[in-house]
Amino acid sequence: MVLISVDTLRADHLPAYGYRAVETPNLESLRKDSMVFENAVAQAPLTLPSHASLLTGLLPYQHGVRDNQGYRLDKSHTTLAAFLGAKGYATGAAVSAFALSHVTGIAEGFAYYEDGVESRRAGESLGQVQRAGGQTEELLAAWIDQQAGKPFLAFLHLYEPHSPYDPPEPFRSRYAARPYDGEIAAADAILGKFLDRLKAKGLYDASLIVFLSDHGEGLGDHGEDEHGIFIYREAIRVPLFVKLPGSARAGERIGRPVGLVDVFPTVAGALGEPLPNPLPGISLLAPARPESAHRRVYSETLYPRFHLGWSDLASLTDDRYQYIQSPSSELYDWRQDAGEKQDLAPGLPPAFRSMRVELQALSRPVQNPGTADAETVRKLASLGYISTTSPRAEDRDLPNPRDRIRVLDRLKAGSRLATENREDEAVAVLGQLARENPRMLEVWETLAAILRRAGRPKEAIEALNQADRSQPGTPQILLGLAELSIEGGDLPKAKSLVNAAALAGGRDVHEELGVIALLEGDLATARREIQQALASGNETVRRPWLLLARIDEKSGNLEAALTDLQRALDIQKTWNQLPMADLQATRGDVLARMGREQEAEEAFRLEVASFPENLNAWSRLALLYASAGRVPEFRKALVEMTGALPTRKSFETAVRMSEVVGDGPGASEWKRRLKERFQNAG
Numbered sequence: 001m002v003l004i005s006v007d008t009l010r011a012d013h014l015p016a017y018g019y020r021a022v023e024t025p026n027l028e029s030l031r032k033d034s035m036v037f038e039n040a041v042a043q044a045p046l047t048l049p050s051h052a053s054l055l056t057g058l059l060p061y062q063h064g065v066r067d068n069q070g071y072r073l074d075k076s077h078t079t080l081a082a083f084l085g086a087k088g089y090a091t092g093a094a095v096s097a098f099a100l101s102h103v104t105g106i107a108e109g110f111a112y113y114e115d116g117v118e119s120r121r122a123g124e125s126l127g128q129v130q131r132a133g134g135q136t137e138e139l140l141a142a143w144i145d146q147q148a149g150k151p152f153l154a155f156l157h158l159y160e161p162h163s164p165y166d167p168p169e170p171f172r173s174r175y176a177a178r179p180y181d182g183e184i185a186a187a188d189a190i191l192g193k194f195l196d197r198l199k200a201k202g203l204y205d206a207s208l209i210v211f212l213s214d215h216g217e218g219l220g221d222h223g224e225d226e227h228g229i230f231i232y233r234e235a236i237r238v239p240l241f242v243k244l245p246g247s248a249r250a251g252e253r254i255g256r257p258v259g260l261v262d263v264f265p266t267v268a269g270a271l272g273e274p275l276p277n278p279l280p281g282i283s284l285l286a287p288a289r290p291e292s293a294h295r296r297v298y299s300e301t302l303y304p305r306f307h308l309g310w311s312d313l314a315s316l317t318d319d320r321y322q323y324i325q326s327p328s329s330e331l332y333d334w335r336q337d338a339g340e341k342q343d344l345a346p347g348l349p350p351a352f353r354s355m356r357v358e359l360q361a362l363s364r365p366v367q368n369p370g371t372a373d374a375e376t377v378r379k380l381a382s383l384g385y386i387s388t389t390s391p392r393a394e395d396r397d398l399p400n401p402r403d404r405i406r407v408l409d410r411l412k413a414g415s416r417l418a419t420e421n422r423e424d425e426a427v428a429v430l431g432q433l434a435r436e437n438p439r440m441l442e443v444w445e446t447l448a449a450i451l452r453r454a455g456r457p458k459e460a461i462e463a464l465n466q467a468d469r470s471q472p473g474t475p476q477i478l479l480g481l482a483e484l485s486i487e488g489g490d491l492p493k494a495k496s497l498v499n500a501a502a503l504a505g506g507r508d509v510h511e512e513l514g515v516i517a518l519l520e521g522d523l524a525t526a527r528r529e530i531q532q533a534l535a536s537g538n539e540t541v542r543r544p545w546l547l548l549a550r551i552d553e554k555s556g557n558l559e560a561a562l563t564d565l566q567r568a569l570d571i572q573k574t575w576n577q578l579p580m581a582d583l584q585a586t587r588g589d590v591l592a593r594m595g596r597e598q599e600a601e602e603a604f605r606l607e608v609a610s611f612p613e614n615l616n617a618w619s620r621l622a623l624l625y626a627s628a629g630r631v632p633e634f635r636k637a638l639v640e641m642t643g644a645l646p647t648r649k650s651f652e653t654a655v656r657m658s659e660v661v662g663d664g665p666g667a668s669e670w671k672r673r674l675k676e677r678f679q680n681a682g
Helices: 025-032 047-056 080-085 133-145 179-200 260-270 290-294 303-308 350-360 374-382 401-419 423-436 441-453 457-470 475-487 491-503 509-520 523-534 543-554 558-574 583-593 597-610 615-627 631-644 648-660 664-677
Strands: 002-006 035-037 090-094 112-114 152-158 209-212 240-243 297-301 313-317 321-325 330-333
Touching: 002 179, 025 179, 025 209, 025 240, 047 080, 047 260, 080 090, 080 152, 080 260, 090 133, 112 133, 133 152, 133 179, 152 179, 209 260, 303 401, 303 441, 313 350, 321 350, 330 350, 401 423, 401 441, 423 441, 423 457, 441 457, 441 475, 457 475, 475 491, 475 509, 491 509, 509 523, 509 543, 523 543, 543 558, 543 583, 558 583, 583 597, 583 615, 597 615, 597 631, 615 631, 615 648, 631 648, 631 664, 648 664
Parallel strands: 002 152, 002 209, 090 112, 090 152
Antiparallel strands: 035 240, 209 240, 297 313, 313 321, 321 330
């Protein structure tokens, strides 16, 4: 059995659903062998909650995973992988996004779960931490090769076409005006390779293959560029193909409403297995009953509540209407009004009234983000760095996201200013927005990232503390606070925060504890923590090797450090990965200490070419020139640095480096430039 999920794929951007602006030959081939469901909707427009519904067959308020952050799927819920594993199936998965890390509990039941997705640089948002789908496909294909005729469940998750939309060639050029479609075409090419492998091994024809997406994408249709805030059709309508063994029932197109919760009972039904527990979904293979055409499928989003301080939304979708419950509820006839532009709710039609009553009758508790277990909350609070209170579940007067969506234009404006290296202006814009909207978690997180980059760690810590108050006990926030504490030299606090993140289900905690131990000079503990990180077995992960190199360098074993770094570079080359921050910079440090100055210079140059924001690498390069008496090149490096990253922190670094090497005239000149460019500089 093969399950394929392509993240963030709108059904109405596929030729299978009438779209003509993108070519997906491989999906078209699969479509011809499959049953196609025309009215499939996701239960949430977010990666983790949607996949939790897919793999458990439960609605979000039943499995309790309501957002990408701050939740863990409880082991009491039987997953499709656990169900099939108990029936003798080998179970393997490879995923492309950090949001589906095993620490979320989503890997429950998979004997093999490859989630070696790592951040390339500091400050990346959760949604940006991904890997190329081609790497994920190769990992799962290699696992399938090892099964040797045993029945298996193989789950392939691709993150194309999730933002940022940056398709590889030839799709980048072919879809230059529509990069989202370019990413769809790129995902299709990856799927083609995967399906061809199955055919070559004689597995395709006999396999049950389910293809789908977890949610769609806004693309500005209702003012939302991406997803999570709204649950209009563009965000929750998804493609769904079911290819049966021997391509039975190929070509059928089913218009009745279905949901991702139906996949679990469909797989069980296709394999002739009884369900382990009653589920809200139905088998898509069962004969259609008259009442099934009028079935209403549930969807929700709590993202606006937890991240923006706005009202959450819920909806029911049937064979004609979508009802959206909000502070000002809406009703759309999506058959007549596919773009959902004409709200029928003011006329109070019968569908509006009946759907409102049905949705209000559902018992939908709000499980708050952060750790729900009372004992763990107590332990976290005892560490002193998180609030003991959660976001208020009783709030009833939160604003309607539809009325506030334009507020996000100011968030985008602040982020855009930061990308233009106008950090002071960005901080001013976002600071004002945060003061006006103190419950907007997303603003505090963005502000913290910009303040950190600008060299204002105390203010960054306060911004993240505000984020923590909005969403207590979230591992990503705790780890962000830990990193800032490390930068500020407060290692005991950093260690407590990392331990808190570990309690809350955080990932990569061994790496962070290794970093802290290294800074404390406890090399034995640092090595032990990093070796535990390496024991995860993720063969595509580079950061533990980078950290191990730093430990060996600190121990004086430069040859071992260079070997560790080469291991990381070999992984990068083998898996065709993008460069990773600090990898070449660390290699430059080691080579410089070994007296191999030319190679060190080349390594530093590679680092700043990929990461011009890495001021430490620029500084090391400049010092390398200064130590060799190459004063003109030293000065030129500082000019290059401030040109590549024209920020206050960059100019301050140029002043400091000039003073360190005793270049008095240079230091005076850089101070003058600093004051000239940043009027309020001291």
